[in-house]
Amino acid sequence: MRILHKILLGILMLQASVTRAQTPAENLLSKLAGGDFEISHYNTACYFALAGKASLAFRYLDKAIEEGYSNTSNTEKDEDLLSLxxxxxxAPMLKEMEGNRLRQQKTARTFFNQKSFWESEQFNTPYQSNISENEKIAGLSKFWSEVKYNFVNFDVAPEVNIDSLYFTYLPKVRLSTSTKEYYQLLSEMAAALRDGHTNVYMPPALTDSVYARPLVRTRLIEEKVVVIGVYDKALALKVGQEVLQVNGIPVKEYAARYVTPYQSSSTRQDKIVRGYDYALFAGALHEPIRLQVRDASGKVSEQTIARVKPAERSAALQVPAFEYRLLPGNIAYVALNTFGNDSAATAFAAKYEEISKAKAVIFDVRNNGGGNTSVGWAILRYFVDQPALVHTSYTRDYKPTYRAWGRNQQPDLNRNWFMPGKQQPYTGQVIVLTSARTFSAAEDFVAAFKTMKRGVVIGEATGGSSGQPMLITLPGNGTARICTKRDMLGDGTEFVGVGIQPDKVVSPTVSDVRKGLDTELQAAVQLISGRK
Known part of the structure; x- marks a missing residue:
């Protein structure tokens, strides 16, 4: 671990007995842990070793070993402990630690960490058009139990009791008449948890009958469902047209009846994106969609459009992970459209010398649905000149024996720091553009930027969902994922369930969409140039 991180943790421990106001992170952790907030014994030992207090360092290493610490290799290489x-x-301390490692390794080999233990083949049954009632109940039970023991965001939906939810859906799944209907029920149950990283996915055999969509994108803008993209030249639809009806049903009624009940979402803005952008026209490949639309002049027309396979649509709508152009006024515009691989970070590094000469940098993550957090953080490291705490997270640390003793479950806290890179950091003005489509790892990017206080965030609140999902298999060859980690800003400020709020709220308008103007980008350029 980094030296500064450990020193600060040690200082926190030494100050624990002093009456002071808690940080937001400590307040949250105190609430979750019943007030029992504890710093890692290993990190504390490192602090005392750096301070030259060998006896105290060994005392806390012994405590770490008593609690099961077993990373002998890391301990031997840790420069913080060189003085010991x-x-x-x-040597005796390392021997005890190695004993922990060997015992844990033996246990892992024989039981707990075997994939076959957690993901038993008994649940991995093949797809059938209507799997058995036993399979349906087993799948519901597995999803319920994994949520109960691993889900980290129950406080976001305090009205939900996971056991009551289980009993609510038990008779429903028993009465379901197809595998498709069964998975729709599980999706509806997952949506009740109000978490965008906790979802149920249909078996691949049902992909074309559930996830097919047309080569069109819509968005809810100023309470109107507006066409914002048409990717098939054969279609008569035009960008800027308002969708009034879908299959003869008013569009909002259609979304409320057939779309949003099955969309796992963390916030109102996230639900709107999923309901009116991502999933509005999803359905069976061979079932066309009848739309009633209205143009800017008020003319109403009806059109029938076809759905295409998900892979075909993804290819047609694909955008590069990294886009860069120099705007008038020597402003660098950098769109980071996905962190699904490291190509955005690699491309940014290759262009950094040119970007660093710009008067200001505008990062656009409005269409970034996430990926790997480290990709965005690799880019932000070009903008720090001193160590910066940028991220706090926790996961549940369930110990069955502690439960038997009546002790509260403890959260496992983690903090992440940025260290200055070798390159000369960029010191000019920086703006980040966000929307409700800014999600997951892209939100971790914005959260770190906000924590660093490096610049201004312009646009709309982000989706409000980050964290590490855990994938599980379900009978009939379906899958589900469950959020196991709660992410926060570095100081503990929450954004899961609410979204990261922009410093300056700017929303697109229907008029600008029809004119081909970018409302939020215009606002950013105006701010940089000093115009209101």
Missing amino acids: HADPRW
Whole structure:
């Protein structure tokens, strides 16, 4: 671990007995842990070793070993502990630690960490048009139990009792008459948890009958469902047209009846994106969609459009992970459209010398649905000149024996720091553009930027969902994922369930969409140039 991180953790421990106001992160953790907030014994030992207090360092290493610490290799290489290597207590301490490792390794081999234990083949049954009632109940039970023991965001939906939810859906799944209907029920159950990283996915055999969509994109803008993209030249639809009806049903009624009940979402803005952009026209490949639309002049017309296979649509709508252009006024515009692989970070590094000469940099993550957090963070490291705490997270640390003793479950806290890179950091003005489509790892990017206080965020609140999902298999060859990690800003400020709020709220308008104007980008350029 980084030295500064450990020193700060040690200072926190030494100050624990002093009456002071808690940080937001500590307040949250105190609430979750019943007030029992504890710093890692290993990190504390490192602090005392750096401070030259060998006896205290060994005391806390012993405490870490008593609690099961077993990373011998890391301990031997840890530069923070170099001062202890010549001490006669060092070798016996390592031997005890290695004993922990060997015991844990043996246990892991024989039981707990085997994939076959957690993901038993008994649940991995093949797809059938209507799987058995036993399979349906087993799948519901597995999803319920994995949520109960691993889900980290129950406080976002405090009205939900997971056991009551289980009993609500038990008779429903029993009465379901097809595998498709069964998975729709599980999707509806997952949506009740109000978490965008906790979802149920249909078996691949049902992909074309559930996830097919047309080569069109819509968005809810100023309470109107507006066409914002047409990717098939054969279609008569035009960007800027308002969708009034879908299959003879008013569009909002259609979304409320057939779309949003099955969309896992973390916030109102996230639900709107999923309901009116991502999934509005999803359905069976061979079932066309009848639309009633209205143009800017008020003329109403009806059109029938076809759905295409998900892979075909993804290819047609694909955008590069990284886009860069120099705007008038020497402003660098950098769109980071996905962190699904490291290509955005690689491309940014290749262009950094040119970008660093710009007067200001505008990062656009409005269409970034996430991926790997480290990709965005690799880019932000070009903008720091001193160590910066940028991220706090926790996961549940369930210990069955502690539960038997009546002790509260403890959260496992983690903090992440940025260290200055070798390159000369960029010191000019920086703006980040966000929307409700800014999600997951892209939100971690914005959260780090906000924590660094490096610049201004312009646009709309982000989706409000980040964290590490855990994938599980379900009978009939379907899958589900469950959010296991709660992410926060570095100081503990929450954004899961609410979204990261922009410093300046700017929303697109129907008029600008019809004119081909980018409302939020215009606002950013105006701010940089000093115009209101």
